[in-house]
Amino acid sequence: MLTLTKDRALALALLLMVAVMWMESGDIRPPTSWQPYGSALFPRILLVVVGLLSLLILVRSLWVNVPERPGAIQLITDWFQSRRTTLALFLLFGLYAALLPVVGYIAATIGFLVASLALLLGIDTRRKWMINLTLSGTLAIVIFIVFRYGLNVWLP
Amino acid sequence: MTNFFLQALAEVGTPSVLGLIIIGVLFGIVGGSIPGFTVTMAILVVFPFTFAMDPVSGVSLMVGVFVGGYSGGIVSGVMLGIPGTPSSITTVYDGYPMAQKGEPGRALGIGVASSFLGTLISVAVLVFFGPLIARFSMNFRPWEITALIVFALTLVAGLSSGALLKGLMAAALGLLVTTVGYDRNSNLRFDFGLPAMGSGFEILPVMIGIFAFSQLLGNIEKLKDEKSDAKKIDTNVTIPYGLILKDMAGQKLNTLRSSLIGSLVGALPGTGGTVANFLSYDQAKKFSRHPEEFGTGTPSGIVASEASNSAVAGGAFVPTLALGIPGDLPMAIMMGVLILHGITPGPMMFEQNPVLVGAIYTSLLIGAVVMVLCNLLLVRWFAKISLIPQQILVPVVLMLCAIGAYALNNNLFDIWVLFIFGIIGYLLWKADVPLTPLILGVVLGDNLERQLFRALELNESWLTFLTRPLSALFLALAVASILFSLYQDRKIQRLKNAAQRENI
Numbered sequence: 001m002l003t004l005t006k007d008r009a010l011a012l013a014l015l016l017m018v019a020v021m022w023m024e025s026g027d028i029r030p031p032t033s034w035q036p037y038g039s040a041l042f043p044r045i046l047l048v049v050v051g052l053l054s055l056l057i058l059v060r061s062l063w064v065n066v067p068e069r070p071g072a073i074q075l076i077t078d079w080f081q082s083r084r085t086t087l088a089l090f091l092l093f094g095l096y097a098a099l100l101p102v103v104g105y106i107a108a109t110i111g112f113l114v115a116s117l118a119l120l121l122g123i124d125t126r127r128k129w130m131i132n133l134t135l136s137g138t139l140a141i142v143i144f145i146v147f148r149y150g151l152n153v154w155l156p
Numbered sequence: 157m158t159n160f161f162l163q164a165l166a167e168v169g170t171p172s173v174l175g176l177i178i179i180g181v182l183f184g185i186v187g188g189s190i191p192g193f194t195v196t197m198a199i200l201v202v203f204p205f206t207f208a209m210d211p212v213s214g215v216s217l218m219v220g221v222f223v224g225g226y227s228g229g230i231v232s233g234v235m236l237g238i239p240g241t242p243s244s245i246t247t248v249y250d251g252y253p254m255a256q257k258g259e260p261g262r263a264l265g266i267g268v269a270s271s272f273l274g275t276l277i278s279v280a281v282l283v284f285f286g287p288l289i290a291r292f293s294m295n296f297r298p299w300e301i302t303a304l305i306v307f308a309l310t311l312v313a314g315l316s317s318g319a320l321l322k323g324l325m326a327a328a329l330g331l332l333v334t335t336v337g338y339d340r341n342s343n344l345r346f347d348f349g350l351p352a353m354g355s356g357f358e359i360l361p362v363m364i365g366i367f368a369f370s371q372l373l374g375n376i377e378k379l380k381d382e383k384s385d386a387k388k389i390d391t392n393v394t395i396p397y398g399l400i401l402k403d404m405a406g407q408k409l410n411t412l413r414s415s416l417i418g419s420l421v422g423a424l425p426g427t428g429g430t431v432a433n434f435l436s437y438d439q440a441k442k443f444s445r446h447p448e449e450f451g452t453g454t455p456s457g458i459v460a461s462e463a464s465n466s467a468v469a470g471g472a473f474v475p476t477l478a479l480g481i482p483g484d485l486p487m488a489i490m491m492g493v494l495i496l497h498g499i500t501p502g503p504m505m506f507e508q509n510p511v512l513v514g515a516i517y518t519s520l521l522i523g524a525v526v527m528v529l530c531n532l533l534l535v536r537w538f539a540k541i542s543l544i545p546q547q548i549l550v551p552v553v554l555m556l557c558a559i560g561a562y563a564l565n566n567n568l569f570d571i572w573v574l575f576i577f578g579i580i581g582y583l584l585w586k587a588d589v590p591l592t593p594l595i596l597g598v599v600l601g602d603n604l605e606r607q608l609f610r611a612l613e614l615n616e617s618w619l620t621f622l623t624r625p626l627s628a629l630f631l632a633l634a635v636a637s638i639l640f641s642l643y644q645d646r647k648i649q650r651l652k653n654a655a656q657r658e659n660i
Binding site for chain 1 (some may be wrong): 204205321322325328330331335341346348354369377546547550551552554555560562563566570584587588592605608645
């Protein structure tokens with residue numbers, strides 16, 4: 001069975017994206033006498049380029065001998081497990097983006113900073129908690145004041 | 157020329173703009189001195205603060221960050237032995253050994269003086285060549301501009317070490333990103349039924365997402381490899397001014413050569429400070445009467461490294477201002493900032509916005525002076541700041557990126573754009589896809605499509621691209637750059653295979 005490698009995963013993901021976008025490009029208004037080239041031509045040229053390059057990457061990756069490795073699902077699970085901190089940080093950022101309009105800038109920012117600093121710094125000592133809370137609170141408020149009163153930018 | 161500079165000086169010389177340049181330089185040095193933070197990240201963090209400013213103030217602040225950032229790498233390079241930015245790697249070769257011998261002040265002083273002179277020489281290059289190239293490129297028609305953009309993208313993609321296919325693919329992906337939303341004919345493309353996608357993606361959240369997430373999360377993943385003895389360094393530094401003047405007096409030719417190399421490399425697309433750094437260090441060693449002293453703490457090594465990486469600042473502005481084509485990542489972001497302020501970089505800028513062009517020159521000069529003063533007076537503090545752990549920096553910078561993306565249009569959708577492109581950028585980085593061609597594609601996509609179809613509307617034959625001499629030349633250079641990269645890739649592969657065989 002074919003082993004999943006970085007290049008193979010990349011090429012397959014891009015080929016899938018090209019297929020989806022090619023189908024979606026069918027919805028773009030067709031050329032007219034006023035617009036003889038139409039709006040789909042440029043993205044389609046790019047899709048062909050990306051598709052061809054992805055195919056080349058895929059073909060080249062098949063030439064390389066890869067030692068036998070566990071199945072694709074196992075590999076993906078291992079990959080996610082070895083990057084738990086990174087994934088948690090992405091998750092916290094996504095949560096931050098979702099909460100911003102709901103609870104407002106100050107609460108969401110303090111929440112995001114406290115949670116992500118706790119994740120990265122740890123919470124095993126009182127000193128770390130003090131650094132975390134002081135930094136999160138101060139920074140969220142200082143940035144708010146700078147944007148709101150210094151730069152006249154309203155934050156949510 | 158004198159009038160031009162006086163007019164620009166009147167704009168930049170106000171207390172508020174001077175204050176912004178000082179803040180920019182300070183922040184740039186801090187950004188450059190924190191290992192793993194980089195000049196690009198410093199620019200990204202500062203840019204949201206320019207939204208509410210007039211163009212001169214905003215650009216002056218950014219130029220300050222740029223000048224400070226390129227010199228900031230010396231602090232951590234000399235004190236910690238870790239280059240603050242990739243463009244100061246060779247500074248460590250001689251700066252750190254000199255500091256270890258008990259002369260950190262001398263190493264820092266030589267580095268700062270070289271940075272200052274490098275910036276000054278690069279501004280002279282910019283002032284001389286910028287208008288010259290802009291005047292020449294005024295003759296460019298859509299065919300030439302299209303071919304030039306294609307050449308710039310292939311050159312940058314080709315320079316992605318050992319990853320030509322991925323570099324080209326990244327450039328095409330970057331261009332593809334700009335096709336989302338309403339096009340030049342008000343036709344909707346790739347909205348996938350989502351109304352928010354109709355207006356397309358703003359350049360800046362896309363750029364920040366792609367670059368910042370991969371860089372910051374990469375730093376977090378590398379944390380376990382970092383040395384824990386960094387906190388033991390002595391930040392009590394005294395600068396021996398007399399000795400530095402004596403050192404610099406013996407480095408005139410080296411300073412000039414390294415600064416010119418830096419300016420030239422800065423002006424070439426896809427190269428930047430890191431290439432300039434290695435190239436001028438190598439040249440300084442070859443021209444030196446004592447090449448054996450390089451790597452042991454010689455002033456010549458520090459001068460070559462710092463003069464060249466700081467000279468990149470002025471050189472990199474040449475293609476950005478004169479042609480509207482950014483040479484590297486910091487310049488791509490700088491171009492995004494100029495566009496945000498309603499200014500389109502390119503040959504017309506010299507005619508339409510001469511004061512702004514002058515303001516850039518003047519800010520670079522003032523920034524260089526401020527950089528020297530800040531570095532010499534506050535070096536102890538910068539050394540302390542460079543010890544801020546990534547665990548604290550990463551969440552803070554991510555938060556600032558989110559606020560920056562939101563503040564662009566007061567639009568929460570831009571934070572989601574930042575987040576989605578953050579994930580894409582991180583995954584592409586993990587798959588060893590170079591991100592610089594992708595970001596340049598995002599910056600140049602709209603212009604490429606506009607110029608391509610303008611050319612075809614003027615003359616429907618695609619062959620015109622080959623029959624116009626300059627357009628044909630740029631396309632030939634694009635093909636040549638791809639062929640050269642292929643040759644380089646094969647050479648690298650052969651060397652790798654040979655090394656593997658030897659190991660067996």
